[in-house]
Amino acid sequence: GAVVSQHPSWVICKSGTSVKIECRSLDFQATTMFWYRQFPKQSLMLMATSNEGSKATYEQGVEKDKFLINHASLTLSTLTVTSAHPEDSSFYICSAPKLAGGVFTDTQYFGPGTRLTVL
Amino acid sequence: KNEVEQSPQNLTAQEGEFITINCSYSVGISALHWLQQHPGGGIVSLFMLSSGKKKHGRLIATINIQEKHSSLHITASHPRDSAVYICAARGRDDKIIFGKGTRLHILP
Numbered sequence: 001g002a003v004v005s006q007h008p009s010w011v012i013c014k015s016g017t018s019v020k021i022e023c024r025s026l027d028f029q030a031t032t033m034f035w036y037r038q039f040p041k042q043s044l045m046l047m048a049t050s051n052e053g054s055k056a057t058y059e060q061g062v063e064k065d066k067f068l069i070n071h072a073s074l075t076l077s078t079l080t081v082t083s084a085h086p087e088d089s090s091f092y093i094c095s096a097p098k099l100a101g102g103v104f105t106d107t108q109y110f111g112p113g114t115r116l117t118v119l
Numbered sequence: 120k121n122e123v124e125q126s127p128q129n130l131t132a133q134e135g136e137f138i139t140i141n142c143s144y145s146v147g148i149s150a151l152h153w154l155q156q157h158p159g160g161g162i163v164s165l166f167m168l169s170s171g172k173k174k175h176g177r178l179i180a181t182i183n184i185q186e187k188h189s190s191l192h193i194t195a196s197h198p199r200d201s202a203v204y205i206c207a208a209r210g211r212d213d214k215i216i217f218g219k220g221t222r223l224h225i226l227p
Binding site: 034036042043044045046049093095108109110111112113 | 152161163164216217219
């Protein structure tokens, strides 16, 4: 079946550095991918919608200059956390809806997530 | 604005018990997902529903569109079912709103 992968699965970095997280759809094309963030013991929150070939759409309160999203191909979206700080430590998850005949189906595939720890 | 409410927030049960987790949402949706999140964070998609009922092994998911309500049932629960179960509603704008999750702990 369709699979969405994320890389890395976990990362530890120093404050001030940038971290790139990849989200790949492995056997289907995803013109749209969604990025979520989950703080400990809290619900998943949608951060942004990544659109292939165009700018990402960010949710209210999410800084687009801090969380850079690039969706350069139909199977890859990247989220770069720039100048990361300890408060950015979180669990980041992507998902991709599957298209059928050019129309979104209801099927949404989730990546396994990336745990970011900023020291 | 779509809001997703889950109940209970926490549930502890003995092995073998029948488990029910409820989810209510406030606006029209195109699909509802039930997700399982294990310690460490990895998410597994259990069901995607737009109507009726689905069954997979010991798991059953139902949805009532008119009442804007869905339930996840686990029959013959087992300690390995211990996880956080998350209800997620996909709105007609394709955005997904997540419930806060139900933390299930099955005692052996």
